[in-house]
Amino acid sequence: MxxxxxxxxxxxxxxxxxxxxxxxxxxxxxxxxxxxxxxxxxxxxxxxxxxxxxxxxxxxxxxxxxxxxxxxxxxxxxxxxxxxxxxxxxxxxxxxxxxxxxxxxxxxxxxxxxxxxxxxxxxxxxxxxxxxxxxxxxxxxxxxxxxxxxxxxxxxxxxxxxxxxxxxxxxxxxxxxxxxxxxxxxxxxxxxxxxxxxxxxxxxxxxxxxxxxxxxxxxxLAPALLSVVTITAALLALLGVAFVIYVLGAWVLVDELAPGWLTTSMMLSLTACFLGVSILGLSLGLQQIIARQDQGTLGNLAREVNRIDLFGQVASDLNVDHDSLPPQPAPRPMETSDVRQRG
CATH class of the missing domain: 3.90.550.10 (Spore Coat Polysaccharide Biosynthesis Protein SpsA; Chain A)
Structure with a gap:
């Protein structure tokens, strides 16, 4: 070889x-x-x-x-x-x-x-x-x-x-x-x-x-968009709550309100609260699902160092790497007298 x-x-x-x-x-x-x-x-x-x-x-x-x-x-x-x-x-x-x-x-x-x-x-x-x-x-x-x-x-x-x-x-x-x-x-x-x-x-x-x-x-791009949706939904829910407080305050403090303003404003504020909380919950749930799927995608293993040499071990076991082995002398033929002495 x-x-x-x-x-x-x-x-x-x-x-x-x-x-x-x-x-x-x-x-x-x-x-x-x-x-x-x-x-x-x-x-x-x-x-x-x-x-x-x-x-x-x-x-x-x-x-x-x-x-x-x-x-x-x-x-x-x-x-x-x-x-x-x-x-x-x-x-x-x-x-x-x-x-x-x-x-x-x-x-x-x-x-x-x-x-x-x-x-x-x-x-x-x-x-x-x-x-x-x-x-x-x-x-x-x-x-x-x-x-x-x-x-x-x-x-x-x-x-x-x-x-x-x-x-x-x-x-x-x-x-x-x-x-x-x-x-x-x-x-x-x-x-x-x-x-x-x-x-x-x-x-x-x-x-x-x-x-x-x-x-x-x-x-x-969905995770980034969901983050924007989450922030927007949270702001919408907060604005809806603030609008509810404003409508209740106007109902208590103002003597005369325009006909239909109270009911219309209350419905709009409650709708804003409901939509904000609903979208916020959905976006957070989707983000959690995506985070679970993407968790550890690349893994934490950086590299592997070992001393395994399978190719060299196989070559040594099969005695195929002749260049690394010195030539061995041929065994001496066994004579009949040697066989009798060993017997």
């Missing part, structure tokens, strides 16, 4: 593709990527997710690239659902979720190395966009900040995640959204790696996919 110098043997790397084109150019690029990973990491796997009705087109790739796993999903499975499948099936210590359009402009080895060294997620980003593109993305960026996600015009769909952080994202109520837009959370450290100039704008995402992502961001 030949050893390659400067090749890491302490981690298993998983590279996942959820929408890989089945053309010869892409297959050649993937073979080059596999060679590049093999030059640095001894243990790696490549995961390709494809529809069950078209997965046979990837059989030549499975035969050409070692340690490649082809996962066939039901037809009609969405792009982001495929990303979840790939992330769940990956067994690596570091998982790189990427696309064929991005991988040629990024350094996957550097992303994995930085993710391991800093125990943080590494997100690929485009070079600085034009001012007009920033302006178009401004509403979505603000929406992402309000919902707790990192959303920006430079973000690519390539991200390297240590195993612990990947498990946190998969445990999110919306893992497809969390894998696309990393959460803004101090428990989720995030760094960036800029892509080489010349990377094209995203063509893989359809308008429907983008609308669905914006819709999910709006859904995650």
């Amino acid at each position: 030949t050893r390659i110098e400067n090749r890491r043997e302490d981690i298993l790397v998983s590279v996942c593709f959820s929408d890989l084109p089945s053309d010869p150019e892409t297959f050649a690029a993937l073979r080059a990527l596999a060679d590049r990973l093999d030059a640095r990491f001894r243990f790696r796997e490549i995961i390709v997710v494809a529809d069950a009705d078209t997965h046979e087109a990837y059989f030549p790739l499975v035969q050409a690239v070692a340690n490649l796993r082809l996962l066939a999903v039901q037809p009609g499975c969405g792009y982001y659902d495929k990303r979840i499948v790939a992330a769940e099936e990956a067994i690596g210590d570091v998982v790189l979720l990427t696309r064929s359009e991005d991988i040629g402009f990024l350094d996957p080895v550097a992303m994995v190395e930085r993710a391991v060294a800093g125990n943080r997620a590494i997100l690929g980003v485009r070079p600085a966009p034009a001012l007009a593109r920033k302006g178009l993305w401004a509403p979505v960026t603000v929406l992402g900040r309000m919902t707790g996600f990192k959303v920006g015009p430079r973000d690519l769909q390539t991200i390297a995640l240590p195993r612990t952080m990947l498990n946190q994202l998969l445990a999110h109520p919306n893992p497809d959204l969390a894998l696309r837009f990393p959460p803004r959370d101090p428990r989720f450290p995030l760094a960036f790696l800029e892509a080489a100039p010349g990377i094209a704008q995203s063509r893989g995402s359809t308008l429907l996919q983008r609308v669905q992502l914006v819709q999910k961001l709006l859904i995650h």
Whole structure:
């Protein structure tokens, strides 16, 4: 068994593709990527997710690239659902979720190395966009900040995640959204790696996919909106109570009131009190339900340090690492006289 110098043997790397084109150019690029990973990491796997009705087109790739796993999903499975499948099936210590359009402009080895060294997620980003593109993305960026996600015009769909952080994202109520837009959370450290100039704008995402992502961001805006509703309902209830006190005071102190004013004002004040208290109770109840569901979403485990070396233990038990063992002399043939003496 030949050893390659400067090749890491302490981690298993998983590279996942959820929408890989089945053309010869892409297959050649993937073979080059596999060679590049093999030059640095001894243990790696490549995961390709494809529809069950078209997965046979990837059989030549499975035969050409070692340690490649082809996962066939039901037809009609969405792009982001495929990303979840790939992330769940990956067994690596570091998982790189990427696309064929991005991988040629990024350094996957550097992303994995930085993710391991800093125990943080590494997100690929485009070079600085034009001012007009920033302006178009401004509403979505603000929406992402309000919902707790990192959303920006430079973000690519390539991200390297240590195993612990990947498990946190998969445990999110919306893992497809969390894998696309990393959460803004101090428990989720995030760094960036800029892509080489010349990377094209995203063509893989359809308008429907983008609308669905914006819709999910709006859904995650619910806690912030409920906070505003809670404050507004509390103010409405207080104003209703103050109006009731004002109406009662006018009824006691004023000798003559306009016909119908007392009953109309009392009904309005009681209606304001009822609506304020009702909306306040509903919003507080919904906030409690959301808080229970989101409690501990990212978890508190930051990293794991151990001395487990399963690969080395298996190699030692099976005696397959011949380079580390000195040659043993052949045993001396047993003669007949020796057998008689032992008998």
